[in-house]
Amino acid sequence: MSNVLILADFVSGKATKTNAELATAGARIGEVTAVVLAPAGKGAAMASEINKGPVSKVVIVESDAFVNNGVAAVADVLAQIIAAQSPAAVLIASHAFGKEVAARTAVKSGSGIITDAVDVSSDVTATQLVFGGSTTVHSKVSHGTPIITVRPNSIDAQTAAATPAVETLSLQVSDASKKATVTSSQPPVQGGRPELTEANIVVSGGRGTNGDFSAVEGFADSLGAAVGASRAATDAGWYPHSYQVGQTGKTVSPQLYVACGISGAIQHRAGMQTSKTIVVINKDPEAPLFEIADFGVVGDLFAVLPKATEGVKARKS
Ligand SMILES: Cc1cc2nc3c(=O)[nH]c(=O)nc-3n(C[C@H](O)[C@H](O)[C@H](O)COP(=O)(O)OP(=O)(O)OC[C@H]3O[C@@H](n4cnc5c(N)ncnc54)[C@H](O)[C@@H]3O)c2cc1C
Numbered sequence: 001m002s003n004v005l006i007l008a009d010f011v012s013g014k015a016t017k018t019n020a021e022l023a024t025a026g027a028r029i030g031e032v033t034a035v036v037l038a039p040a041g042k043g044a045a046m047a048s049e050i051n052k053g054p055v056s057k058v059v060i061v062e063s064d065a066f067v068n069n070g071v072a073a074v075a076d077v078l079a080q081i082i083a084a085q086s087p088a089a090v091l092i093a094s095h096a097f098g099k100e101v102a103a104r105t106a107v108k109s110g111s112g113i114i115t116d117a118v119d120v121s122s123d124v125t126a127t128q129l130v131f132g133g134s135t136t137v138h139s140k141v142s143h144g145t146p147i148i149t150v151r152p153n154s155i156d157a158q159t160a161a162a163t164p165a166v167e168t169l170s171l172q173v174s175d176a177s178k179k180a181t182v183t184s185s186q187p188p189v190q191g192g193r194p195e196l197t198e199a200n201i202v203v204s205g206g207r208g209t210n211g212d213f214s215a216v217e218g219f220a221d222s223l224g225a226a227v228g229a230s231r232a233a234t235d236a237g238w239y240p241h242s243y244q245v246g247q248t249g250k251t252v253s254p255q256l257y258v259a260c261g262i263s264g265a266i267q268h269r270a271g272m273q274t275s276k277t278i279v280v281i282n283k284d285p286e287a288p289l290f291e292i293a294d295f296g297v298v299g300d301l302f303a304v305l306p307k308a309t310e311g312v313k314a315r316k317s
Helices: 018-027 043-047 070-085 096-109 214-223 231-235 288-292 301-316
Strands: 003-007 031-038 057-062 089-093 113-120 126-130 135-139 147-150 165-168 201-205 226-229 256-260 277-282 295-298
Touching (some): 003 070, 031 043, 043 057, 043 165, 096 113, 214 301, 226 231, 277 288
Parallel strands (some): 031 057, 089 147, 113 147, 201 226, 277 295
Antiparallel strands (some): 113 126, 126 135
């Protein structure tokens, strides 16, 4: 059976649920090996978190260069593993870090790359949604090892507990990959809410909030959701740019996306229209976002959201 590598995904040292999604996609192609690239002494602890989804084996490589030299060191070692194992495919989470690792690894291993896949089939065909989600593209890498980045939340993960075999490899990061050094980094401020690109539910606010996100945040918290924002809201300084959803912000694909006071410009849709269920709250019945809504509420968000929040809380208690 062919071997598929997934690059184990961690945020601030914690394994993300994207790992199970990558493993589920990988298992359609072959036996899944998760590659854990860890700082010295942290490999075993990090590998123990890769215990969900169909992972057959975990390979650990330890080096402080993964922290000190970032993507260059990660791509260097990943390319060495590809050269040694000739996997049928390599799957990586499709966020900024993952895409840069994928690009560098593709160059190093002389391979083709596909980014932002929303699905991968057993014959390593990737599905992408392009032009703001209006066009579906199926493509295959024709040269080298297919290196594919997969959008978080796109694949229904098998999350049954796994007991993968664990192997530690002794590989060196080349001096060429240590030329740029990370001098400092700050973990993202989570504020207790889930990470935007990973969240199952996202509640977003736009210009309709008029700068007051309290109703949006209250509803998000009642659902355990992440908060997002339109560019109108982030450009106005009402919400940090790191929460912007859309073409020039983050791409999200949650089970439920609730848009509050957002008109539905094409640039906003580009970042959210692959959400499984879309709920739109807008006081203008002609707002374009209603066109792609599964459920729409024509009303003032400051009246609708507190009622919805009360309703959710009442059902929980
Ligand atoms: C190159 C480029 C890239 C861009 N990238 C992005 C991007 O990544 N993300 C993004 O979002 N935008 C992006 N934009 C901007 C985009 O074109 C829109 O300007 C923006 O999305 C509008 O945000 P909005 O829907 O919040 O505001 P508006 O379009 O002003 O809509 C506000 C909506 O709120 C409703 N409303 C007002 N008050 C209430 C209320 N009390 N209750 C309920 N509804 C109310 C109104 O009816 C209206 O529909 C980009 C633009 C360009 C040119």
